[in-house]
Amino acid sequence: MLTKSAITTMLPVSDVDRASRFYAECLGLSQTGTGPDGSPIFAAGMGDAIGLLPAEAGAQSTHTVLSFEVDDVKAEIADLEGRGVHFEDYDTPELRTVDHIADMGGEKAAWFTDSEGNILCLHQTG
Template sequence: MLTDTRTTTVLPVSDMDRASRFYTDQLGLKEVGRLPDGSRTFDLGHGNGVSLLPAEEGSQTKHTVLSFEVSDISGEIRELEGRGVRFEDYDTPDIKTVDHIADMNGEKAAWFCDSEGNYLCLHQAP
């Protein structure tokens, strides 16, 4: 059954070395594999992973492609900012952030981009 499987999120990157440094140095993930096509995979824990796939510039989308569920979003933001991650701030009719965090009916979320322009998110369940 699909509910019993491990997953790997595949993200397009135009500069593999730069992206790999971001995922290891700034997010603290461990690289666990390389494939002949040039893609690299990083461990997300619990058997899940993120794979970086070589792609042309502009292959990235403008929506969230990967979200990390955390128990202390403020603490995670501080830790990642300490490693150079820059969080997005929003002030729109749909989303308003305070200290980088949007409160959406009790669920908290904060967004940042990786080195390639992929939108990533931290979220904390209510």
């Protein structure tokens, strides 16, 4: 049943080695293996995974492709910034961040990009 399946999100990356270093060193994820095509696979918690799929530069999406649910978004930001991750700030009519965090009612969120330009998010509910 799909409702009980672990998910592997495949992200397009133009430089597999650079992206692998980012996911291992900056995000602290463990590489668990490779796909049949040689794509590195990283454990992403709760049985899910992230695969790094070789792709042309520009194949990355202009929207959030992956969001990590965390217990304390402020603490996660501090930890990731210490590892070299740069968080985005927004000040638009639709979205405003303070100290990288958007408060959207019952949810807080912060966005950053990986080494390849994929937009990733941290979010905290409640």
